[in-house]
Amino acid sequence: MNPWMHYLLWPCIKFAIAITIVLTVVAGMTWIERRLLGLMQARLGPNRVGPQGLFQIIADPIKLLMKEDIMPSAAEKVVYVLGPMIPLLPAFLVFCLIPFGPPPAFAVTRVNVGLLLIVALTSTSVYGIILGGWASNNKYSLMGGLRSAAQMVSYEVPFGLSIVGVLMLCGSFDLVKIIEYQERHVWNLFPQLVAAFIFFVSMNAESNRTPFDLPEAESELVAGYHTEYSGMKFAFYMLSEYASMLVNSCLMTSLFLGGWTLSVGGYGVTTAALRSMGLLGGVIGAAIFFGKVMTLMLVYVWFRATFPRFRFDQLMDLGWKWMIPLALANIFVTGILILAAGTLKIGADTYWYGELALSIVGAAVLAFTLFLITRGRPAATVAARPTEPPKVIHASRVSEA
Amino acid sequence: MSTLTRYSAIPYTGPAPTNRAPYVPKNAEPANARGEAIATTLGNAAMTQERGQDMPTFLVERARIADVLRNLAENPDLAFILPLDCFGTDYPDREERFDVVYQLYSLKNNERIRLKVRVGENDTVPTSTGVFKSFDWFEREVFDMFGVRFEGHPNMRRILCHEAFQGHALRKDYDPAQRWILTEQNVARIIPKIDPRFATEDTDFERVTLNLGPSHPATHGTLRIVVTLDGEKIIGADAEIGYLHRCFEKMSETHTYQQVIPYTDRLNYCSAIINNVGYALAVEKLLGIEAPARAQQVRLMLSEFWRIADHIVCISANLVDIGALTNYWYLMQPREEIIGLTEACSGARLLPSYVRVGGLAVDVPSNFLEQAQRLVDMLPRYIDDVEKLIWKNRIFRERVQGVAVISKEDAINFGFTGPCLRACGVPYDVRKASPYIGYETYDWDVPIAEGGDTYARFLVRFEEMRQSLRILQQAIDRGLPAGPVIVDNPYVALPPKSKVYNEMESLIYHFKLIMHGIQPPVGETYFQVEGGNGELGFYVVSDGTKNPYRVRVRPPCFPLFEAFGQMITGQTIPDAIGALGSLNIIAGELDH
Structure with a gap:
């Protein structure tokens, strides 16, 4: 093939297609989220514009575009304008590194350190938030920006550490290789259960979603870092938030949920099986991929409807005292078991036993952690009080049940 | 059609009110006797008993009021430790024109006491903030409204009216139509003092003063809290109120007794019916009448429904404040049904003005009990679901336990009542302490919790909803008594239209009542009900004319918000927001 075609034109076309799909998903997500939240919260959600309110997707950007763009007079002009753009760029760039279906047709580019590049790119989005918060010249915005910076930096660590276990199993930074490894063995979710859990929690924190939505905490900081933003600038922040949700879901799917495949031990819908079906197979693969991604996106919405918000120190506690030690322990245990399975040479494919052991250990650790987290404090003691004319009951008895 | 058609307004055989007859409370004798006993126990020469009042009342020498208050609080036999209210009254014809009235409550003996101090135009009263922290804001309010200065008060400035306001609104010679415009230059800049606990804390960072409110998503209503921050920790807080002040008390003085009722709706707009009931009962006490049994039971049932609605709003809004969104919309569903029931009764939804002096505006719909039963059946599921979540x-x-703690002693000293006091482990509920409209005939409990933190307040509110449901179930089982819903007294209640059009005497009564209003006997009274947030009291002074001479509302939010600054110092902003929601500050009530 013509190298110009191969290295420039083709990727550009593929990226254009990918970005269109991604934007559609992001726009659709705003509608899905609002309708789903409505369903969960015993209300309707947007249902006026078009069938089931579907045209709200179009109505919202039009409204935002036509809104007056207000800039605070005391704002730091250049940074204020740059703020919303900075997180948007990396959020969209990483989509050219994620394989949506069997390569090469369904991956825009294939970089052998793709995972590192993705993590490096996504972590820059914090600049936009902290700069935007600072440039607004508003105390609430500044506090939102500071919270965001601290939070994203803290959770970047367990986020990165949780990936290490997967890398050790698969032996590659290439997402395609990681997915192909999973179709030959089993979804990394099982042997890397603890890592998957940490990754999932951290990715919630990374994209500032409930219960980690402290940077924008609307009841505390009005709207956090984007308090002073209106119109399309505000929309950019929202867009990058949803894009980062999508990126994280794609990563979770690729790393832990087998990407575009549906197979265990090489049986099922594998890459080879999809390739044999030609273009249709690729489309099916992409559909499987997006099916998994959308499931994760719905979990985001479900979380939003369920959880209260953390307080800042509690958030830091969780990150530094729970997530990071757990992630480190996971790396250690994974290493030991890989070494043990390799040394003992049990069975033909020794990794099977290692992975089985890892799954059991992971499940146990996760169960123990969840037990520790959900365990409540002992209920307040019922004060023994003499019988007095107003018969009194202790309200904490409800919590003892 | 009103049931009044069956019970003729004529012939009326009861007593006609002689204009400007003195008010003789029903319990004047025991109150006198108790007053003498208190005077003997205290042996204080500075107190002169005022006889013939509805509670032991004393006239205290101006210079010694703080000592008397301290004696009353510290005497182990009396223990008047709960400061309820401090307000003024203006009698311009008198030489010492102002009365500053203090009302205290004894948790030990379940009794009340009223102290009065006479103050002239240029006199000062020694402050009693040293005895009761609660009186800090109350004294500022007296100063704001009457211009009475308190000597030694730490912060003697206006509280409800703005800085550009001139004159004192509740003085009798102040024109109610007078308006003052506040421009931006006149707004006081508030920089809260750093709490002594953190004064020595060395920090390299600049301390930030942050304005929470008056328009901030978490200050439901228009509250303003100015905080000094060290990072995210609050090291100094100052609350500023009055953004919703419309001088309910002055408005009452220019309206007839019945016309005040819609204004009472706007006090605590989350449970408007309870305000209606409290005001109506106070005026009925002054008139010496009692509403028919049917009206009383409907009042009780609607009060309990609205207590649940009030707690629903508090709990769900508080959960939104700490980030749990779903509960809000989920709990709005049963609240909507409660509003629907009120609409079926009165035609209005949030601010029904359904209660009248002497009874109710109209009878309840025929399926009232079925609708109430349906609500009582559906509510537990919603409460349980939210609890489970x-x-x-x-x-x-983690977000609520041990957050914004107030100790039992502080809570009492600040004059807390209602769920917030019960969350500190004090089982004080007006419905048990001095039952009204038949609460004593129902079997229910007062929930309390220990700790006085946000969590305890949650616990108490959840359990109170269940107790209200118990009361409601019993009320439904008893059924509504037959009979009219408003007293058969043409000097209080309008005769039905069918009679007005057909009978001469009814027409006259109608005309008289419309033109001259209700004219209670001359005197003063205080009546308290348990509002959604605590003791809601109405102090009514009548001079025998159709307009009340003075209406004083004792808003339960006022002392709660007063303590808020102390409660949140040392906490972080998210906790302060969570605590604010758990106190359920209603701006309409706070700023009356």
Whole structure:
């Protein structure tokens, strides 16, 4: 093939297609989220514009575009304008590194350190938030920006550490290789259960979603870092938030949920099986991929409807005292078991036993952690009080049940 | 059609009110006797008993009021430790024109006492903030409204009216139509003092003063809290109120007794019916009448429904404040049904003005009990669902346990009442302490919790809803008594239209009542009900004319918000927001 075609034109076309799909998903997500939240919260959600309110997707950007763009007079002009753009760029760039279906047709580019590049790119989005918060010249915005910076930096660590276990199993930074490894063995979710859990929690924190939505905490900081933003600038922040949700879901799917495949031990819908079906197979693969991604996106919405918000120190506690030690322990245990399975040479494919052991250990650790987290404090003691004319009951008895 | 058609307004054989007859409370004798006993126990020469009042009342020498208050609080036999109210009254014809009235409550003996101090135009009263922290804001309010200065008060400035306001609104010679415009230059800049606990704390960072409110998503209503921050920790807080002040008390003085009722709706707009009931009962006490049994039971049932609605709003809004969104919309569903029931009764939804002096505006719909039963059946499911969602949630528990703690002693000293006081472990509920409209005939409990933190306030509110449901179930089982819904007294209640059009005497009564209003006997009285947030009291002074001479509302939010600054110092902003929601500050009530 013509190298110009191969290295420039083709990727550009593929990226254009990918970005269109991604934007559609992001726009659709705003509608899905609002309708789903409505369903969960015993209300309707947007249902006026078009069938089931579907045209709200179009109505919202039009409204935002036509809104007056207000800039605070005391704002730091250049940074204020740059703020919303900075997180948007990396959020969209990483989509050219994620394989949506069997390569090469369904991956825009294939970089052998793709995972590192993705993590490096996504972590820059914090600049936009902290700069935007600072440039607004508003105390609430500044506090939102500071919270965001601290939070994203803290959770970047367990986020990165949780990936290490997967890398050790698969032996590659290439997402395609990681997915192909999973179709030959089993979804990394099982042997890397603890890592998957940490990754999932951290990715919630990374994209500032409930219960980690402290940077924008609307009841505390009005709207956090984007308090002073209106119109399309505000929309950019929202867009990058949803894009980062999508990126994280794609990563979770690729790393832990087998990407575009549906197979265990090489049986099922594998890459080879999809390739044999030609273009249709690729489309099916992409559909499987997006099916998994959308499931994760719905979990985001479900979380939003369920959880209260953390307080800042509690958030830091969780990150530094729970997530990071757990992630480190996971790396250690994974290493030991890989070494043990390799040394003992049990069975033909020794990794099977290692992975089985890892799954059991992971499940146990996760169960123990969840037990520790959900365990409540002992209920307040019922004060023994003499019988007095107003018969009194202790309200904490409800919590003892 | 009103049931009044069956019970003729004529012939009326009861007593006609002689204009300007003195008010003789029903319990004047025991109150006198108790007053003498208190005077003997205290042996204080500075107190002169005022006889013939509805509670032991004393006239105290101006210079010694603080000592008397301290004696009353510290005497182990009396223990008047709960400061209820401090307000003024203006009698311009008198030489010492102002009365500053203090009302205290004894948790030990379940009794009340009223102290009066006479103050002239240029006199000062020694402050009693040293005895009761609660009186800090109350004294500022007296100063704001009457211009009475308190000597030694730490912060003697206006509280409800703005800085550009001139004159004192509740003085009798102040024109109610007078307006003052506040421009931006006149707004006081508030920089809260750093709490002594943190004064020595060395920090390299600049301390930030942050304005929470008056328009901030978490200050439901228009509250303003100015905080000094060290990072996210609040090291100094100052609350500023009055953004919703419309001088309910002055408005009452220019309206007839019945016309005040819609204004009472706007006090605590989350449970408007309870305000209606409290005001109506106070005026009925002054008139010496009692509403028919049917009206009383409907009042009780609607009060309990609205107590649940009030707690629903408090709990759900508080959960939104700490980030749990779903509960809000989920709990709005049963609240909507409660509003629907009120609409079926009165035609209005949020601010029904359904209660009248002497009874109710109209009878309840025929299916009232079925609708009430349906609500009582559906409410527990909603309460249980929300509890299930939050009680076992670690994030929720971490966010509320041990947050914004107020000790029992402080809570009493600040004059807390209602769920917030019960969350500190004090079982004081007006419905048990001095039952009204038949609460004593129902079997229910007063929930309390220990700790005085946000969590305890949650617990108490959840359990109170269940207790209200118990009361409601019993009320439904008893059925509504037959009979009219408003007293058969043409000097209080309008005769039905059918009679007005057909009978001469009814027409006259109608005309008289419309033109001259209700004219209670001359005197003063205080009546308290348990509002959604605590003791809601109405102090009514009548001079025998159709307009009240003075209406004083004792808003339960006022002392709660007064203590807020102390409660949040040392906490972080998210906790302060969570605590604010759990106190359920209603701006309409706070700023009357």
